[in-house]
Amino acid sequence: LRIAVLVSGSGSNLQVLIDAMQAGALPIEIVGVISNRDDAYAVTRAKDSGIEVAVLSHVESGKRMGIKTFEKHATAQLEAWQPDLVVLAGFMRVLSADFIDNAPAPMINLHPSLLPAYKGLDTHTRVLCSGEREHGCSIHVVTAELDAGQVLSQGVLLIRHTDTPDSLQKRVQVLEHQLLPWTILQIAIGGVSLTPSEQASSILPA
Numbered sequence: 001l002r003i004a005v006l007v008s009g010s011g012s013n014l015q016v017l018i019d020a021m022q023a024g025a026l027p028i029e030i031v032g033v034i035s036n037r038d039d040a041y042a043v044t045r046a047k048d049s050g051i052e053v054a055v056l057s058h059v060e061s062g063k064r065m066g067i068k069t070f071e072k073h074a075t076a077q078l079e080a081w082q083p084d085l086v087v088l089a090g091f092m093r094v095l096s097a098d099f100i101d102n103a104p105a106p107m108i109n110l111h112p113s114l115l116p117a118y119k120g121l122d123t124h125t126r127v128l129c130s131g132e133r134e135h136g137c138s139i140h141v142v143t144a145e146l147d148a149g150q151v152l153s154q155g156v157l158l159i160r161h162t163d164t165p166d167s168l169q170k171r172v173q174v175l176e177h178q179l180l181p182w183t184i185l186q187i188a189i190g191g192v193s194l195t196p197s198e199q200a201s202s203i204l205p206a
């Protein structure tokens with residue numbers, strides 16, 4: 001499975017995929033990484049592993065690249081790499097419906113909540129403020145509506161009375177590092193379909 005990964009931050013999820021690819025533990029080839037930030041540590045991780053990186057971040061007259069310009073370059077890059085799957089792993093820009101609908105491959109996103117609850121930002125703080133008992137992460141198909149596409153898989157944890165937004169972020173990230181490669185493996189072996197008409201109900205890892 002040829003995958004392209006879009007990142008904005010530390011890239012710990014990208015690193016999990018790089019390690020799995022290099023260990024032969026996942027039938028994937030990471031054909032390229034796109035970052036919308038030049039200072040993202042994910043860029044260093046990709047370069048250190050010899051993976052092609054496109055940094056689409058430049059700031060013009062004090063403003064960051066507009067989303068239309070970003071999407072134009074990202075589309076051209078993806079068309080050149082010809083991925084089978086695009087993975088948004090900590091990618092923090094909202095993409096337009098036009099980009100998503102015309103992407104050259106299906107896209108999945110990793111989101112730090114049990115969707116459909118807690119779409120958007122600051123999920124750990126909001127979950128704690130609401131007194132929830134459970135939290136976790138979801139992988140879903142990217143559609144034009146933010147964090148609303150079909151959920152493919154979820155990792156769940158029980159919230160402890162000692163949890164803070166920071167501790168939850170760390171505990172959810174441990175789950176993400178298991179859920180992302182597991183879900184990509186399911187996609188690679190045909191256990192999960194990304195075609196809407198064939199999507200069954202969500203699957204959960206055992």
Ligand code: GRF
Nearest residue numbers: 009010011012013090111112
């Ligand atoms: C993850 O926690 C993800 O849920 C959120 O951003 C974080 C990315 O982490 N959207 P990393 O860049 O993979 O380390």
